[in-house]
Amino acid sequence: MTDKTRSYSTTAVAQRLGISTQTVQRWVDTGQLKAWKTLGGHRRIEAEGVELLFRLHGLAVPDADQPSAVPQNDQSEALSILIVDDNPDDRDILAHMVAEAFPAASVAAATNGFHGLIAVGRMAPDVLITDLLMPHMNGFEMLRQLQTGCAVKPRYTLAVSSNTLQDLATKGNLPAGVAFMRKPFEPAVFIDAFRQGVRAALQAQGA
Known part of the structure; x- marks a missing residue:
């Protein structure tokens, strides 16, 4: 599974960390989190940096076998x-x-x-x-x-x-x-x- 396949939306990261979406967007804009954009212009944040944040905050990382880290909703x-x-x-x-x-x-x-x-x-x-x-x-x-x-x-x-x-x-x-x-x-x-x-x-x- 490639890093680009395994990724997170800014909303998903914000919800999991209990912070605002705007804060996550600032992290992306300042280069603190690596991200890319879909053809539709949506930010997708590479999993590696996000999951390091999750671990630092004591949060579980989603199963690596999942095709995407986008929430089920x-x-x-x-x-x-x-x-x-x-x-x-x-x-x-x-x-x-x-x-x-x-x-x-x-x-x-x-x-x-x-x-x-x-x-x-x-x-x-x-x-x-x-x-x-x-x-x-x-x-x-x-x-x-x-x-x-x-x-x-x-x-x-x-x-x-x-x-x-x-x-x-x-x-x-x-x-x-x-x-x-x-x-x-x-x-x-x-x-x-x-x-x-x-x-x-x-x-x-x-x-």
Whole structure:
């Protein structure tokens, strides 16, 4: 088994050591932990350095015969996730946090509500994250069309905006069951809330 095969996500390392994901990311960025990136841009930390840390902290090292050190939840949660946001920086931030929450997920993006509707019909994502204020078709209109005219519906939908829902009241209301989080995000808070929200929705649907 090669070192590249045996690796850890930053989230897995943080959870095992009881520290923040951001701390692990800093260790990677400063070269204290060796890491590489998948084709999707996700960090994978080489096992050798991580497992030395585990031993120093008195933690057991996973069985070497396991094909991956990714936690079982991550392996079983190979979700498809669509991010709809016209701001490229916000799309990148969301994609990074989503990858930390669910390392096994596949993530796609669209730049407005119209393109988002096309992407939903094409890929039938498990999870949809959408901004609310976008050109051409905003998030409110996209969600309304998904609710009334689309046979394919995500299993969990999260709306995001830099405005409060009260500020956006003139644009309309969110459909029932759509969660909301306000930008800017505190990464650790977002990752935890997003992970819990998705898992609760899937569990309620018998997934």
